[in-house]
Amino acid sequence: MDQAVHQQSTHQPQAAHPPAAAHAEGQQHPIRVYLWIWVLLFVFSAFSYMVDYFQLQGALRWTLILFFMLLKASFIVAIFMHMAWERLALKLAILTPPLALLVLIALMAIEGDYTFLTRIASFVH
């Protein structure tokens, strides 16, 4: 991924030292990276809030809400939670199962819509 930022710790012969620990200690990045992402998170949160403050409506509102939400979530997972620098095996193991949740959401949306329509149709006010 971002090779310029990734720093390797000094490697001594790892015969006795547990390899996993040496691997973890190598994941240090300049604090600057975190501070920048931190600033960006504040900016995106401000934009999210403005969507409501300026009373945007309809498709524009929902698109912006989702857009800033996904942006913030991506930065938190990738940078703060280090996922960007983890091995692909770990990335895939953790990030693909939530895709199944999209199926759940789609199914429940269809069901919710159906329930709404049957309530309208069935109950005479």
Next chain:
Amino acid sequence: MSHEPTTMPQGLQGVTADWSADKQAFPVPWGKAMMWIFLLSDTFIFTCFLTSYMNVRMSTVEPWPNPSEVFALTVGGAHIPLLLIAIMTMILITSSGTMAMAVNFGYRRDRKKTAALMFATAALGLSFVGMQALEWTKLIEEGVRPWGNPMGAAQFGSSFFMITGFHGLHVTGGVIYLSVVALRVLNGFYDRKGTYETVEVAGLYWHFVDLVWVFIFAFFYLW
């Protein structure tokens, strides 16, 4: 095969090598792998709550209470929508920042700064829970119950209390977790152990708590 980062295969070849390895599928400290797997399960739980909220909101024939109005505060005569929520969001983001810095200083083996930043993170988390409790008190006083409320659809209350309640519980657990680890940092526990991985693992949990709030903020308060 030695787990030296520079000699390990990358990309898809790396995936095959990792998952078919004879000792360890994920060449990371076991604490990190297990925390990620736990967070994955927690993601499923919160998704279930948010999805069921979506479902009841879509299917109710009554109008859904307007969160901008319900969670507005009047400060100095000015009516500001979602004020407390915006402050709570900023607090959680700040706490994620302090946590990230704590992890960084942890790997630099700076005990004082790591512990200080972790305590700061925990304090911010505690203030978040306090504000959420304030929010709950205000809503309960206004008549919001899990089975009904004077503002609109009856399902609003149960959705709100379940989702924010579970999240608040996670934040509280995180505050305790971080405080325990921070005290151990101060005592030199991780110097004796030989690694500050635990600080990073605790950080993963805390960032998850912030992550869930990003989704709650978007789907419950803004939508």
